[in-house]
Every structure is written in structure tokens, then in C-alpha cells.
Amino acid sequence: MQQLVIFDLDNTLVDRQGPLADWVSAFSAHHALDDHDRVRLLQFMRERCCPSTFEVIRAQFGLAPSPETLWRDYCAHMARSVTCFPGVLDGLAMLRSAGWNVVVATNGGTEIQTAKATTSGVADHVDAVCTSEAVGERKPDVTIFEKAAAACGADLALGGWVVGDGVETDIRGGRAAGLRTIWISGGRPWPEGDIVPEHITADACQAIKLLLTTAS
Numbered sequence: 001m002q003q004l005v006i007f008d009l010d011n012t013l014v015d016r017q018g019p020l021a022d023w024v025s026a027f028s029a030h031h032a033l034d035d036h037d038r039v040r041l042l043q044f045m046r047e048r049c050c051p052s053t054f055e056v057i058r059a060q061f062g063l064a065p066s067p068e069t070l071w072r073d074y075c076a077h078m079a080r081s082v083t084c085f086p087g088v089l090d091g092l093a094m095l096r097s098a099g100w101n102v103v104v105a106t107n108g109g110t111e112i113q114t115a116k117a118t119t120s121g122v123a124d125h126v127d128a129v130c131t132s133e134a135v136g137e138r139k140p141d142v143t144i145f146e147k148a149a150a151a152c153g154a155d156l157a158l159g160g161w162v163v164g165d166g167v168e169t170d171i172r173g174g175r176a177a178g179l180r181t182i183w184i185s186g187g188r189p190w191p192e193g194d195i196v197p198e199h200i201t202a203d204a205c206q207a208i209k210l211l212l213t214t215a216s
């Protein structure tokens, strides 16, 4: 039987933090923001970023360009700057040659998430990229996991795995969808709480090795 794995995109398969920090630094220099504001801006954009984020940023820092222009500039930078973590593309290829259904489920706008998946090479190494904007629900809602499974011809009822760095979005969401989970820690300790993932690995490559060698 073909197995299913649903990957998160940002900070799981691709490095979002590096390009985001670069963008914030360049943006802060361009608009003459001080260090304090730069750090605040990075924290503000770390979790989530969408067109309305730039309405807040524009108002907060009294910037001249329209929110649409700021959003466009941000999207263009991220789309051309995002890269996979080392070894990820080879790992995805190995999963697919081993017969796995491999799909991405990511919270975010379709245009920017698809651009990042394409630029990084992820799109060519998975069966489908499923975005919350296209689905109409964000992780941890079960709908996005259902749609992701369906997008590669799999059935959530038959089980599968979710791999991601988000405690609530990926791990709680994956479990609620009846899937087993691997949390990408990036060196962080697992937070205390009422749930635990099946496995914790430092990065996606280790998670892929685990799936290839131990998952059944």
C-alpha cells in the first residue's frame, strides 16, 4: 500500500527565517528604521505575513508606499530568495522512488507559497502543493489535510504522516486529522502540553530518513 506524508513548507522544507531576516534588514535600512524597530518588525512578521500585515507596518512606521507595493516587494524578495535546507530535495526524491505519496500543506497565500515551492525546487519533488488560501481553511483545521491527501490521490482515512515545525498547526492539526506526526525541532525543546508527536527530529532530512527506515 502506498504511504502518505504531508510536509509543512516554511521552516520545514525551506528556510523562511533567513530570507525574512535579510528582507527585514534591507527594508529597515531603506526606511531608516532603528535596531529596535527592526527587531520588532522581524518578530511581527515571523509567524504570519499577508497583505494586511503591510497595512499595519505602513501605519506603524508612517511609510509612503502603498500596502500593495510593500506586499509586492516582499513577495518578490521571498520568492527569489527562499531555498531548501540541504539534502531536502534528494530526500523527497528518495521518498517518491520508494513509492510514497508526498504532498505539501502550507498556510499562506497561493501565489507566494507556490512561488517559494517552485523557486526552491520543492514543487518538482512533490505530488502537490496545497495552500490554505486555495483550500479556504488554515492548519490546524482538518480540511487542509484532507485536501492535501486528496490532491495526491490518497485517503486520509488510511492514515499517514505529517512532518512540520509548527506545534499547533502541524502536530496538533496532524493528530486531529488521525495522522502520525514528526516535529521538526530545529533544536528547540518540545513544549509541555497535552500532546506529543510520534517523533522529534532536528530537521526534515532526519525525518525523511526515519520515514524511509522505520515507518510502516
Ligand SMILES: [Mg+2]
Binding pocket: 008, 009, 010, 011, 012, 164, 165, 166
Ligand atoms: Mg512551518
